[in-house]
Amino acid sequence: MKCCGLLTDLRHPVPLKSVEVEVEVRDHVATVISTLTYENKEDKPLEAVFVFPMPGDAAVCHFSATIGQKQIVAEVKEKQKAREEYDDALSSGQQAFLLEESDQSPDIFSMSVGSLRPEESASIRLEYVTELAVQADDGLRFCLPAVLNPRYEPLDSTESGGPPAARVQVTSVPSSLVPYSLSFSARVSSPRPVSKVESNCSLDPLQYLNAEKTQATVKLAAGHKFDRDVELLIYYKDAHQPSALVEAGQTSAKPGSLMGDPALMLSLYPEFPKDAMSSVASCGEFVFLLDRSGSMDCATNNLGKQKKETRISSARDTLLLLVKSLPIGCYFNIYSFGSSYEHIFPKSVEYSQKTIETALKTVEGMKANMGGTEILAPLKHIYKQSCIPNQPRQLFVFTDGEVGNTKELLNLVKKNSTSHRCFSFGIGEGASTALINGLAKEGGGHAQFITGADRMQPKAMQSLRFALQPAVVDISVKWDLPKKVSVNVLSPPITSLFQGQRSLIYAQLTGECPDAAEGCVTVKYSLAGRPSENKLHFSLRPTEDSGLTVHRLAARSLIRSLEMEEGVKDEAVKQKVVEVSVQSGVSSAYTAFIAVNKADGEAIQGPLVRRNVPAPMMMMACCPPPPSMAKCRSAPKPRMSGGAMFKSSAKIPNKLFAKKKMNIIGDCFMDAAAECDEEEVCDVLTKEEPRNPLLQLVRLQQACGCWKLDNSLATVLGKTSQEMENSKPAPVDKDVWATILALVWLHGFKMGAKDEWELLAMKAVQWLRAQKAPCGTECVDAGNALMGCSVKKEELGL
Structure with a gap:
């Protein structure tokens, strides 16, 4: 079968040979070390470019390359300077390595391995730390994004400038065509016993390392395919208790600096008074925003023969449950979007039998037929609608999260955060963690991810319960510390609290602290019209062997806060981001990791050939049906997937990186080697499940x-x-x-x-x-x- 658009890349060897991932989970924080092995089997020097996803809240803190016996450790520098240094090194025949974050979305990175000699190998080490999100069933979720879906970028996006220089190119292929392997292992440790570890992928049996079961290891089973993100759900006994961790500063850093002083991480799990929680709100304006782009026609999971339900059908059922569960006396409206947007009512209407019948009849006819993923326009329209007095606005956003203008969207939500709460749902593998988590964080709501065999409905109902909880207002944090110790809070102010959900605070401690000293933090707030508070007493004694994890997460929190400030384009704010990033060694939107092999005196000769490493994409997410499916009665037309219409040899403009343009290679369905059950694909696209x-x-x-x-x-x-x-x-x-x-x-x-x-x-x-x-x-x-x-x-x- 002809494979249009990928032939050029597939004819050449891909220099990336393997990816090895080691995860160290300590309580609710994970340190991830990825080793990427490159090998040049061609007779000319290569530049290998790999664009790949990353958890949106990850703090990338180490990047190095090993060639032979020599290791080159990268430095963090201002992004434009790093790019210029990289280009200068290649021009002079030196080896260079560049790692940079997307200007538009913090969960996409580009890695460039420059001037790899013929028959030469390089081992790239990438390290990051990330917090683990708490799930509805109290599990902690770790996700290794393995699937890169195309990120849709509106052509008229106001924040995407720059000339259309095609420096970065993403080649997306079905998982069966990914030419490199993945090995994955995780070590889990906690003060409390590890009760179980589950995954959407096949795992080898969990191995406990001690009798107390507080340490365990687990590995990905052999034969893993790049057809989904690798997700771990980790369960501890009596896991979610308030805790505090003080980490000693870096001995080589200057006292008084972020890295030189001790850093503190507080994990708070508020417990609300039972009488306040017994009441459910009987008012509110509930606005539902549903993605109807072409990629919503994909299966909700990629688990073999279980591929039955599509994302759009699951979302329709979820909307039915949500609408029927709304309280009498509230107001509601339903929006849907693709390349354009629609709303059922001109403005939110009062909840009644007539209005819900009108709404649900429209919902039942909704299909994934609206093209791209233009989420910005409907959001702006929603925010322009006047709020209804005494009806707090609650916004529910359902999307597979494949957009490129993430920061522009989050800035809009933050700007309107005082008038509503935003609850977000990332549907399917490849959903943007930066977008889904960012919407909830900036909108004072809660984020959910629906992947693998997850059902959307229970998670949506949990979010509705949060929305129906009395809004927590007037949140403040009071510190009680020894006289000679002061605190500099690095996290943004807490804007939302939910029963049993974790809130994290990062802070820098300055001054002289006695070894046996203790501190106390009090979170005060108003709930259902009555003042409440939760206290946490903690030791100020620094923990040993923490590897600066808390410092790096604290730096990441501060960097993200600065990047989201109203004056983010102000040069002083940008300079502060660069300063914190360079000092902490943590990536940002304005910096990059750069390493140059300057010790090798022999310049590399010959023209440098570029090789783009293909990123995996879910087959159903990226591909129209093969020609043989034309006989299928309901065979779909080529459709927008994550915003990209796939036609033979089509290039899709997508301004993923500032001053760059990402091109998706189109019509990448499969060749004879691709694994696909054609009848199964037809079943997914043409048959509806019997009504539950x-x-x-x-x-x-x-x-x-x-x-x-x-x-x-x-x-x-x-x-x-x-x-x-x-x-x-x-x-x-x-x-x-x-x-x-x-x-x-x-x-x-x-x-x-x-x-x-x-x-x-x-x-x-x-x-x-x-x-x-x-x-x-x-x-x-x-x-x-x-x-x-x-x-x-x-x-x-x-």
Whole structure:
């Protein structure tokens, strides 16, 4: 089968031979060491360029190259100076190595290995540290991004300037064509026992290193394919307790500097008063923003024969659950976007049976047919709408996160953060961590990632619960430290707190600190109109052998805060970012790692040939169907994927790096060596899953919370209308009886999905109470008899 657009690259050997990743997880922080081995098998010197994804909040802190027995360690320098030094080194025949962060998105990096001699090998070592996010089930999520999806950049983006010099080129190929291998291992240690480690990829069995089970190792099983991100979920016993870690400064650094003074990392898990948490908000303006770009037509996971549900169909079902779970008295609207955007209502409308029927009918017809990923325009439109008095705005954004103008979007969300909270959802492998985490962080909300076999609905419902929690306001942090010790907080102010969710604070400690000294931090806030606080006492004694991890994460936090400031284009702010980056050895948008092999006196002769290392992309995310799929009744047209329309030999403008243009090589479906089950692909694209009975029941619930006693309900419950009528206790109203039957069915058959329907059930119980109808033990017993259940009245909340 002809493979258009990739032939030029595939005809040449790819110099990257292997990637080896070692992860050291300490409690909730990971240090990642990647070793990339390059080998030039051609008869002329090469420049190898690799553009690859990185966790958006990672602090890259080491970059070096080993050639033979010689190691060259890179320095952090101002980006333009580093680029010029790299170009000068290549021009003079010297070997040089450059690592730089994208100007537009902090989760994309470019690595250039310059002047690799014929038959020469180089080993590149890249090290970064990153925080691990807390999941809904209290697991800690580590993700090694292995899949690079095309990042859609609007052509009229106001922050993407520069000439269209094609310096950086991304070649994307299906995972089966990636010509280099990956080995991955992780070592986990914690003060608390490691209960389990799970992954979306095949792992060798977990190996414990001590009897207490506080240390363990795990490896990626052999034969891993580059068809998904590598995700680890790490579970500790009694994991999420408030903690503090003080790290000694670098002995070679100047006292009083960020790296010379001790650094502090606080992990706070606020516990809210139970009486304040018992109430659920009965108001709010809920705005849902759904991605309908072509890439949303991909399968939600890439797990072999499980590829059934598409991202867009999962998002439609999730919207159904969310809309039905909204409280009576609120307002809502639904936007969808691609190359353009649409909204169901001109402005947010009051929640009623009529409005939700209109909305859900529109949602059910939504397809991934709107082209690119222009998320900026609908966001601007939403923010221009006047806020409704006494209805706090809550924004839910669903996207596979493949955009290039990340910083422009985050600046917009931050600018409007006082008027709303933003909850974000990254769907599928390759979603931009910088975008998804950034939206939630700048919008004072919460981020979720849906990958592998994850279902979107439970995570969306957890975020809705957060949105329905009383908003925490007037947050302040008070420090109580010894007299001669002062604190310089490096993190941005805390803007949001959620029950049981971690908040991190980084700080620099200055002054003389006695060995046995203790400190205390108090987080004060107002919740549901009443003042509350949480305290944490901690030792100021520095820990041993921490490897400056806290310092680097603190520097990264400070750098990100400075980059997001309103005056980011101000030269003084930029200079401060460069100063912190150079001092700490941590990358930023304005610096790069540069290493030049100056000791080798012999200049490299001959013209330098460029080789772009292909990055893996999910097959369904990047490719239209092969010609043989034309006979498939519903074979899709070539579509936008992450914003790129794939046609033969088409070049897609995408200003990924400032003063550069990224070109995606198009029509990269597969050749004879690619692994694909054609019938399976057709199934994914043409067949809808049978409607889930739970979702059918959800669809039938009325806006007020009740169900109607009709044929549709009987079908879902597996009964006939006559059976339901005959079993109804005589004095009970039909709607009351139907609602009790629905609740009995949920508690009797769907307890495993309680997270998804709990808010619906609460609304139903509120409706039943409002009816003041007799629905006691007799009524529940009759429902149990009909449904074959044994649910108690108390379990229903009656």
